[in-house]
Amino acid sequence: MDFKLTEEHEMIRQAAKDFAKNELLPGVIERDNKQEFPREQIKKLGELGFMGMMASPEYGGGGMDTISYVLAMEELSKVDASASVVVSVNNSLVCWGIDTYGTDLQKEKYLSKLTTGEALGAFCLSEPEAGSDATSQKTTAIDKGDHYVLNGTKNWITNGGNADFYLVIAQTDREKKHKGINAFIVEKSWEGFEVGPKEDKMGIRGSDTHSLNFNDVKVPKENRIGEDGFGFKFAMKTLSGGRIGIAAQALGIAAGAYELSKEYSKTRKAFGTEIMNHQAIAFKIADMHTQIEAARHLVMKAAWDKDQGQNYDLSGAMAKLYASQVAMDVSTEAVQIHGGNGYVKEYHVERMMRDAKITQIYEGTSEIQKIVISRSVLKD
Ligand code: CAA
Secondary structure (H helix, E strand, O other): OOOOOOHHHHHHHHHHHHHHHHHHHHHHHHHHOOOOOOOOHHHHHHHHOOOOOOOOOOOOOOOOOOHHHHHHHHHHHHOHHHHHHHHHHHHHHHHHHHHOOOHHHHHHHHHHHOOOOOOOOEEEEOOOEOOOOOOOOOOEEEEEOOHHHHHHEHHHHHHHOOOOOEEEEEOOOOOHHHHHEEEEEOOOOOEEEEEEEEOOOOOOOOOEEEEEEEEEEEEEEEEOOOOOHHHHHHHHHHHHHHHHHHHHHHHHHHHHHHHHHOOOOOOOOOOEEEEEHHHHHHHHHHHHHHHHHHHHHHHHHHHHHHHOOOOOHHHHHHHHHHHHHHHHHHHHHHHHHHHHHOOOHHHHHHHHHHHHHOOOOOOOOOOHHHHHHHHHHHHO
């Protein structure tokens, strides 16, 4: 067993850390206030290779391992969880999904643009009545021979307004239930595709979340991913890896809030001494540090499982369940340590507390993670 990162991993971590400090930190409060998408920053992340980290080099990807990806996700999320969710969806849902299950043509046409930041992707599974209950797809994709016709509505879609290519899950044959579901690549410019209103969110306000409408959208058959009926498995397999990315995001939010709190406790004085000298604060710091370290081990283990070609459904679900709880606990304590300053925007931790909440909801709620975990451990 070796807990040491390689030199290459350290370099990737440092590059992400520098980017977060130099490019994301300035303006992060303003983007949150104005719900402004970090367009310039995402473009630069694409140029630096952070948008398709694990994808095949022949399609512009970095060919890196999952450990590299979670290290980058942690560092970016310490500063700006809105930017990091854009990175996560593009990397571990859209690029990974097309790279792993797409045809050569789909990879040439779409993946090579998604990996470089030339185009952005979105993953469209959730619907008004199919969030956790993902097999209950109401969006239909009717087979018309050489193409499908898509109709329906998707909800809460990250990158909804800014994406160029959309992975859309829809029901082709209702009789076959989840085995009659397909996944498609849809281009934004296609007739009948419409981006709905932007959601006004509690957290990750810099990322854009929209509903999407499909009105008789013609999708060529060559844009279907995998065999007929593979769509639900595709969504589940893709989400298993996506959950590792969100776990790393949650870890980053917690670690960012912790680092700010540690510094604050060394400078802020109360009752004649720095507040770190009060056990009430020192013990909070001890708890935060311990929780974060435990979450980091779960995240790294899940990433390692994926890199080793082992099953990561269970370890990814555990990492997301635990890290998202740690993000909530640590960011809430960070606000408490900062006192009145913690409640104002300038000190960042109130934003982190708002951002943390979504990590317990998207890419499978904490309750869904418990379903995945309990089914996995109880099946033998
Ligand atoms: N890998 C491969 N196949 C899987 C799988 C996995 N991880 N999990 C389930 N499946 C397969 C099952 O084997 C089964 O197929 P077979 O019948 O051929 O065996 C099929 O999928 C259906 O599985 P279940 O019977 O277990 O289905 P279920 O209705 O009980 O639901 C669930 C399972 C785990 C609860 C699933 O519905 C789920 O994960 N729900 C949450 C959905 C979710 O995460 N949504 C997030 C939206 S995306 C998002 O947030 C992105 C963003 O923008 C940030």
